[in-house]
Amino acid sequence: MSQNTRPHNDNESWDLIIKGKQGIFALHLKDLWRYRDLLFMFVKRDFVSFYKQTILGPLWFFIQPLFTTLVFTFVFGNLAGISADGLPHQLFYLCGITAWNYFADCLTKTSTVFKDNTNIFGKVYFPRLIMPLSIVVSNLVRFGVQLLLLIAMMGYFSLYPMPNTSFQLTEGIFLFPFLVVLMALLGLGLGLIITAITTKYKDLTFLVTFGVQLMMYATSVIYPLSYIQPEYKKWIAWNPMTTIIEAFRYAFLGKGEFTTYSLLYTTGVTFVVLFLGILIFNKTERTFVDTI
Amino acid sequence: MPRTVIEVHQLSKAYQIGQIGTGTISRDLERFVVTKILRRDDPFLKVGEVNDRTVKSDSDIVWSLRDINFDVQEGNAVGIIGKNGAGKSTLLKLLSRVTAPTTGEIRIKGRIASLLEVGTGFHPELTGRENIYLNGAILGMRKKEIDRKIDEIIAFSGCERYIDTPVKRYSSGMTVRLAFAVAAHLEPEILVVDEVLAVGDAEFQKKAIGKMQDISKGEGRTVLFVSHDMTAIHALTDSVIILKNGECSKRMPTDEGIQQYLASNLSQSSGKLIRKSDGDLYVERFLINSDEVNYTQIPSGDPLRMQFFLNKPITAQEASSLAFYVVFRNELNYPVFTVSNRYDAHAQVSDSGQVQSIECLVPAMALAEGKYTAKTWMAFKGGFCDEITDAFEVDVLASNFYHTGQMPIARKHGAFLLNQNWTLK
Numbered sequence: 001m002s003q004n005t006r007p008h009n010d011n012e013s014w015d016l017i018i019k020g021k022q023g024i025f026a027l028h029l030k031d032l033w034r035y036r037d038l039l040f041m042f043v044k045r046d047f048v049s050f051y052k053q054t055i056l057g058p059l060w061f062f063i064q065p066l067f068t069t070l071v072f073t074f075v076f077g078n079l080a081g082i083s084a085d086g087l088p089h090q091l092f093y094l095c096g097i098t099a100w101n102y103f104a105d106c107l108t109k110t111s112t113v114f115k116d117n118t119n120i121f122g123k124v125y126f127p128r129l130i131m132p133l134s135i136v137v138s139n140l141v142r143f144g145v146q147l148l149l150l151i152a153m154m155g156y157f158s159l160y161p162m163p164n165t166s167f168q169l170t171e172g173i174f175l176f177p178f179l180v181v182l183m184a185l186l187g188l189g190l191g192l193i194i195t196a197i198t199t200k201y202k203d204l205t206f207l208v209t210f211g212v213q214l215m216m217y218a219t220s221v222i223y224p225l226s227y228i229q230p231e232y233k234k235w236i237a238w239n240p241m242t243t244i245i246e247a248f249r250y251a252f253l254g255k256g257e258f259t260t261y262s263l264l265y266t267t268g269v270t271f272v273v274l275f276l277g278i279l280i281f282n283k284t285e286r287t288f289v290d291t292i
Numbered sequence: 293m294p295r296t297v298i299e300v301h302q303l304s305k306a307y308q309i310g311q312i313g314t315g316t317i318s319r320d321l322e323r324f325v326v327t328k329i330l331r332r333d334d335p336f337l338k339v340g341e342v343n344d345r346t347v348k349s350d351s352d353i354v355w356s357l358r359d360i361n362f363d364v365q366e367g368n369a370v371g372i373i374g375k376n377g378a379g380k381s382t383l384l385k386l387l388s389r390v391t392a393p394t395t396g397e398i399r400i401k402g403r404i405a406s407l408l409e410v411g412t413g414f415h416p417e418l419t420g421r422e423n424i425y426l427n428g429a430i431l432g433m434r435k436k437e438i439d440r441k442i443d444e445i446i447a448f449s450g451c452e453r454y455i456d457t458p459v460k461r462y463s464s465g466m467t468v469r470l471a472f473a474v475a476a477h478l479e480p481e482i483l484v485v486d487e488v489l490a491v492g493d494a495e496f497q498k499k500a501i502g503k504m505q506d507i508s509k510g511e512g513r514t515v516l517f518v519s520h521d522m523t524a525i526h527a528l529t530d531s532v533i534i535l536k537n538g539e540c541s542k543r544m545p546t547d548e549g550i551q552q553y554l555a556s557n558l559s560q561s562s563g564k565l566i567r568k569s570d571g572d573l574y575v576e577r578f579l580i581n582s583d584e585v586n587y588t589q590i591p592s593g594d595p596l597r598m599q600f601f602l603n604k605p606i607t608a609q610e611a612s613s614l615a616f617y618v619v620f621r622n623e624l625n626y627p628v629f630t631v632s633n634r635y636d637a638h639a640q641v642s643d644s645g646q647v648q649s650i651e652c653l654v655p656a657m658a659l660a661e662g663k664y665t666a667k668t669w670m671a672f673k674g675g676f677c678d679e680i681t682d683a684f685e686v687d688v689l690a691s692n693f694y695h696t697g698q699m700p701i702a703r704k705h706g707a708f709l710l711n712q713n714w715t716l717k
Binding site: 017053 | 299304307308320385386387388389390391392393394395396397398399400401402403404406412413415417418422425426429430431432433434435458
């Protein structure tokens with residue numbers, strides 16, 4: 001009942017201590033685990049609200065990659081005549097787009113997490129990291145659905161092969177789960193860094209929208225890495241996404257340039273980016289409501 | 293002695309006010325160098341000052357809360373009261389971990405849940421049922437827990453019929469009911485509530501207050517409650533903390549706290565009349581029991597004479613279209629009674645042809661002990677023309693009104709003293 005100015009008795013066990021400053025490695029991972037149900041609620045919400053009051057419903061997941069593939073085939077394949085590494089053009093682009101879209105969606109959607117959720121973050125506490133994680137998982141569902149489209153198209157082209165082209169599933173498919181995780185974490189890590197910085201400096205928001213588009217051209221989505229002249233190739237290879245796309249294409253279609261070294265490099269970059277992302281996000285999360 | 297479940301120690305929160313824009317990078321760099329590399333105190337926090345929103349200052353750092361200390365024991369229901377900008381919401385935000393304190397700390401035992409604004413995270417496209425799950429999870433419930441309570445939650449909300457309809461089709465009242473129902477079934481050890489009762493109809497407010505009483509009194513859980521509604525504070529809490537310009541008072545019993553809070557508000561508003569007026573005809577000054585004051589003390593049962601002087605004379609003929617009201621409110625800001633020239637069948641108008649003063653005599657202020665605040669309201673020629681909120685305050689003192697030595701207490705027995713005849717046969 002009395003006013004309390006005496007020093008704390010540290011022998012008592014407290015469930016929660018809210019302090020002004022805390023170590024940068026206080027990540028509250030236990031909290032994250034306790035709120036795991038929330039993650040799936042968010043995923044379900046994203047999925048259900050996506051197709052409510054639409055006629056085509058989940059079919060919309062197919063339409064975007066399908067049309068992009070058609071346009072790419074026409075513009076880059078027919079007009080510009082860029083090589084598809086001896087693969088059917090449609091398959092070549094669809095494969096790249098499916099993988100790239102997953103990465104790009106993870107990146108762009110997590111990069112606005114603070115901005116989009118100011119309202120809810122400003123009212124109630126839950127481990128903030130749940131939100132970007134749920135975005136990554138939601139997009140994974142979407143990615144899975146789009147993968148079905150790729151498999152269907154692979155089936156079509158093996159029944160009705162195009163002249164002078166060939167493709168095959170390779171042992172690289174065992175790398176597939178690993179590649180998906182890499183894409184998700186790389187997108188997540190970059191997104192976390194960007195969203196944390198944009199709570200104070202909004203400049204980056206503008207960069208992200210067209211930056212992701214431009215980055216696609218610096219990644220071997222619309223051209224095979226083997227098609228690039230050696231003096232440019234080393235620059236493109238610096239981009240960790242290039243290795244992922246090439247490995248992905250090798251796994252499904254049998255054409256792609258990557259080495260164990262480039263995979264290790266990509267993995268290294270991914271984890272460094274992710275680690276930095278989580279630290280910065282975690283630091284910003286505590287007071288971003290005051291500055292956004 | 294019950295164990296302490298919340299301990300707030302030297303808690304402070306500074307905010308930067310004004311624009312956050314260019315110059316932030318250089319400033320952030322400077323702060324980083326000073327605090328992280330030179331390991332000194334943050335230079336920008338030194339210039340901070342007490343948060344009084346009415347005083348202009350050069351500093352753009354304010355302390356929304358400064359060195360707050362208090363602790364709360366298990367089962368307490370504590371009200372937090374204070375004017376706008378006193379730091380109430382900041383305190384709740386810190387308690388519910390929406391934002392982190394600048395310095396100091398809060399220690400908590402048990403699960404804490406906050407209802408800063410109900411319905412947070414409701415998704416308009418999802419149905420009521422889906423939203424119960426989503427909102428419950430946001431508030432920290434596990435899915436199993438919600439599964440177990442879903443029927444109870446739906447029944448409490450009273451929205452059975454609409455439960456599988458998207459929430460966007462709900463009325464705002466229904467949304468609040470649903471949201472409060474979820475929150476009320478959280479079962480945290482500590483519940484933090486902010487002004488949720490302002491919405492919803494009377495029936496639901498009663499239900500909500502009842503539920504919160506159950507939580508604090510019946511189930512022995514701890515409740516922190518922030519509100520401007522003194523009636524709700526009175527009903528729900530057993531002690532209060534008053535926040536003023538970011539500093540907190542010591543904890544005191546609710547009755548005492550409310551009185552002190554209201555008294556401090558009154559003393560602030562006196563001296564300067566808050567009025568709404570069309571500017572043409574208004575009350576220029578007034579006398580209470582022949583003194584030009586805005587506070588008076590009278591024993592209950594004594595007369596009260598009020599004289600109001602207009603800024604200009606009106607004709608006796610015009611005076612017939614003048615309506616003058618004085619509304620008296622009690623400490624909880626509830627109207628108690630009103631006097632008006634329109635209620636007096638024998639109201640007199642001067643013969644001289646000119647009217648400039650309005651007089652009212654209440655022969656006996658038959659009221660229980662307490663403070664009553666008067667508002668004047670005047671209409672002329674069919675339209676509103678002048679209003680003075682909190683024009684003056686009458687402090688009715690206990691007296692031997694009934695000549696029995698017995699005196700009812702306003703808060704318990706009501707405000708009025710009426711003559712009465714009893715027969716015991």
